[in-house]
Every structure is written in C-alpha cells, then in structure tokens.
Amino acid sequence: MTADRPRTPADPVSYPVPPQTGDRIVLAHGEGARLTRCLIRDVLLDAFDNEYLRPLSDAALLPPIDGRLAMATDSYVVSPLFFPGGDIGKLAVHGTVNDLAVSGAEPLYLSLGLIVEEGLPLETLRRVILSVRDAARESRVSIVTGDTKVVARGAADGLFLNTAGVGRMRPGVDLGAHRIRPGDRVLLSGTVGDHGITILSAREGLGLESSLQSDSAPLSELVALLLDSGLDVRFLRDPTRGGVSAVLHEIVEAAGVAVVVDEAAVPVCEEVRGACGVLGIDPLHVANEGKLLAIVAPADAEAARACLAGHSLGRNAAIIGEVRGDEMPSVLVRGPRGGLRILDDPSGAPLPRIC
C-alpha cells in the first residue's frame, strides 16, 4: 500500500469527482495512482484500520518483539473463492496463522498481497476483505501492510491472495522432526478431509449434503493450550495440502522412522467418508485447514488427547498412530483386519487449488 495518507478528520485535498469505474475492478486500480489510493482508502483501510497500517507507508513500523521471531508465508489460489464454511480471505488468514502457531510462535502481524483479475466485481473483493478482517480479529492478528496488483482479464482467475506472518516464538519451545522418537504417538485434533472435500464438492458439483463444510479455523489457541500443558510435545503441524499423508511422509523422510496409522482411529465424518469412497481417494490425502497433527511422547499421549478435546476445535481429538523404529521408514496403515499396507505418497493426485 503505497499511499502515504494519515486519516485526518479533514482531507487537505479533495477530489470532487470520484473516478467512474462502475462496480468492477479495472486495471487502473493497480497502477499506484489515484484509483489505487481510493481502493486502499475505501476498501482496505476501512476494514483493517490499525495504528501500524494507518500511515500507509511502504512498510509498517512495528514495536520491538521480545525474543526469537517466526516468519511464514502462503499464497492462496482456492477455487471457488467462496465455499461452505469459508472463503479465500478466511483461508489466507488461518493458513498463515496456523503455520506460525504450529511452529511454536504466537502470531502477531500479517501482510496481505492481492492479485486481482480485471473485471472482478468490487463487491466480491469487499466480501473477501471483510472476511479477512473477521478472521484476523478472531485470530488476534493485525493486517499491518499490503499490496494490490491488477492483471488483465484472463491473466489470473479472479483473485489470488498472499499473506506473510510474523510471530513471537514462545520461549523454551523446541518442536521438530529431530525430536521424534520411536514409540511416540500421533494425535489428530479432529476429522480429516473436511476442507478438501468441501472444495471439491463446491467446484465439481458433487451434490454432497449441505452439512459438510470447510474446517478452516485458527489453531493458535489450541496449540497454546497444548504447549502450556507441560506435556512432552515433539512435533506439530497443520495437515493442509497433501493431508495427513504428506505430513507423515515428511516425518518419515526427515526422521528416518516408520509411522503406523490405525485406520479405525482416524476421525472421518460420514460425508467425507462417502465422497472419498466414491472418488477413490484416501481421506488421509485430503487437505484440512483447521486441524492439528501432534507427535507426543508415549506417556503423555492420552493427556494430550484430553487436553485437545477440552477445546471446541479439538473435541474429536484422537490418538491415530505410533512412531516405529523397527519397520522400514514408511507410512503404514493398519486396516480393519489388522494387516499393514503402505500409504502411498501421491505424485500426481488431481486435487489442485484446494487452498
């Protein structure tokens, strides 16, 4: 946001005739001049107003942060922009907040980059921006700086967002694959696949029951609860793209261990189970946007499950598996009859633009 313009009570300069752009985004909204400043002032600053954003300088000036920092970023290209349980704006806040939270940081500040296709209804942009605002409030982060680019019709698909986030690392927290040991338990905070199947259903018109919706949610409170519990938590991750499977394969690669998942213990809601059955997809491969995967020392696993279950976002928390040192490094699933199968690591699954 390049316009340096404090919101003083009276404008020192007034442009009596507002530019006529109709109700859609035009290329000039992205050119850094008058229309860009109008857009910033009328749509963005109105929604996000805070002391860091308000000066609309090239960069936001932030107070000192005590201790180590964490920094994360994600771009969001989900299609459709609006879906049951959320929209691209909500996703863009929750995604980056969650990346910070699972790293052991308290999320504080977000940047917001918009890439808008010429012709997007201004009303669509407004709805997304209000959703970003609400999600940021809920997640207790401030949108402190941003940028808007407009590309010609056909050069992008509606709207892409990017958020980057900065947080304060919680002192004494050490999480990561390096801390995982054979015997550790794998916990999930709730049902898998809700987000991915919701998006697929909305996009492809699968006609699933209307009760299914995205699980998009900020995990910072849930993570804080778990980390403050004093339990021996070794690794946290939000299983987004690639689902639980991608996270477990990363663990296998990084720690050289096997992970055995007990299929019957994985929480899956009925609609997702049904859709996955029809589509031939394993729910473990499907994206989530408000779930926490935790690896916890064996003795603390049940207490950690109970801790998660005490929060509304963790009420279906379950211990779904175990880290093993005596198997070939791989992700294994124990089926209903006790047999083990290898969970593949897909390299071509057609689930694009899920987030």
Next chain:
Amino acid sequence: MTADRPRTPADPVSYPVPPQTGDRIVLAHGEGARLTRCLIRDVLLDAFDNEYLRPLSDAALLPPIDGRLAMATDSYVVSPLFFPGGDIGKLAVHGTVNDLAVSGAEPLYLSLGLIVEEGLPLETLRRVILSVRDAARESRVSIVTGDTKVVARGAADGLFLNTAGVGRMRPGVDLGAHRIRPGDRVLLSGTVGDHGITILSAREGLGLESSLQSDSAPLSELVALLLDSGLDVRFLRDPTRGGVSAVLHEIVEAAGVAVVVDEAAVPVCEEVRGACGVLGIDPLHVANEGKLLAIVAPADAEAARACLAGHSLGRNAAIIGEVRGDEMPSVLVRGPRGGLRILDDPSGAPLPRIC
C-alpha cells in the same frame, strides 16, 4: 515450504525412481506431496540454502531483532518475466528491500511466494529462482521461508511472485509526510522512467535502442549513506508504480502542501524522453525500480545531493523541486519558459503489469 527435511548427508529414505514430469511444471508440483518436496529440495533449497530456511518447517525461526521492526510486502506480476536489466525475480527482491529501506529499516529477511501456471518450463522457474538468489545476496537479505502454488493452464500468466520482508528499524529515524515543511527540497537519485519504458518496450516491441534497461536495484546502501550523513532527511520513497508523480500526489494529499517540480532539473535519459514523447506519457508518471526520492530540509539539500552522487546508484542525483506552502495543494511543474502547470494524477493510464 512444508517439507520438514534437514539436509543430512545420507537420505534416510530414498525414492529410487524420480517422478517423471518432463521439463515443465505440472499441477502436482503444487500439491504438497512428493513432487512439491522434490521441487523445494532441488530448485529452491539449492538456491537459497541458509540456516533459517533449511529446516523447511511451516515457519522460519529467526533470531531476536533489536528494536522496532519494519514489515513490507509486494506481489509481482510483471510481463514479460525477463527484460533488459532484470527479471521478475530481481524485481521481487529489490522491490521489497526498497520498501523496507525507504522506511528507515535495514532489510533482513524475505519470504517468497510463487504462483506458477501449469506448463511453465522448469528452466524458466530455475532462472527466476537463481535471479532471486543473486538479488538477495546483493541486497544482503536471506530468503527464509516460502510457498509454491500451481494453477491450471490459463488460470495465471506464467509466474507471479510475492515477497514479504522484515527489517530492523534504524534507531532514531523518523521519516514521513508529517515531517515535510514548506521550503523543503525534493531530490531524485537519478533518471526517471527507465524501468517502465523498458518493460513497455519489451512487451510492445517498441524497438528502442538496446542501451535502455531497467534500473532495478537495491537502495539499502544508498539510503544508509544518506541517513548516516547527519543531514535533515524528512521523507524517503522509491517511486515505483505511478512514478514520481504518484509519490508527489501522496505527499500533497498527506501534508496539505504544494510541490513544484522544475522540469528541466528532472534527470531523464534520451531513450526514455524519446519514447515518452512518442507515447504521449510524462516521464514523471513512469515506474522506476531503483530510484530514491528524498525530501530534505532546504539547508541540507545540496549536501544531500552530493551524498547521493557519491554512490554509483546516485551519480545522476538532482534537486528537482521544492515544497511550497503558498500554493493550492497540488503537484505543479515549472516548464522551460517558467510557467507552472498542474501535473495530473492519472486514474486510467494504461501501464499495467510494470512490476
């Protein structure tokens, strides 16, 4: 970058058959599973390797920063991706580095978000990534975290980048429109319009002489030189989209003053002057990516010009105008015969995708 994988000497798991994707980006490169991890490891981590990025966690863990922080972001949608004097990767580093620098911060860390269109040659992505690497080294910043999304053919135009940056505010620096006073001088570090006209020429085939190239450059050293000089610097900005004109209009709006620019004093290179003449564009409206606009107290103006001129990026530095309190708040240009005209603030100039 979601794969948690330290670069240990021996891989605990080896996938003997690399996925066959040919030489182009496919949708699966963005799905968070195996191909995403291959891309991150082989293209991104190889280029950017540093201690913060290496763990490839959801967020980078950074050391404490002493004092106030600055945070900035920009998305980059320039077309074409490669142009004389630069490319989208260089731009994405310099742009965000410069946003931090002109705010009075020392740039430290960048995030990098990629939105890639399916079918982009891998070689193109590699070239851009190496350019990001080189620009980051030159600018003394580290790429500490990132994200890659792939969208289907036609849903984006080749490649879009986003960078967000974090820097340490220089102690005691107070820059902004609130410090601007009548009588202050406006300085420019060099010729205007080089970047914008280079892009237009490359895109539209204007057939300009090959000597014209983008001025894309990191301004952090030049800014440090000026701020360390002890001179009374009031406001700094890099005049990118909307050019010098957009910055001056922001100042007029924010400070309620007039700015008078002496047209003859504005450095413009011959090719840009010629192209602007043919196209009917004022060079003051054209984007720059390596120029500094500074507002300085009157008594320090000549010393500030000399200070800028002592650096290779400021060798054409000039005092181009003056802040005035006795005119209606507006941007005025003094022409060759001494007459004043109002410089308009375009709301529909067709210069899209210049950065």
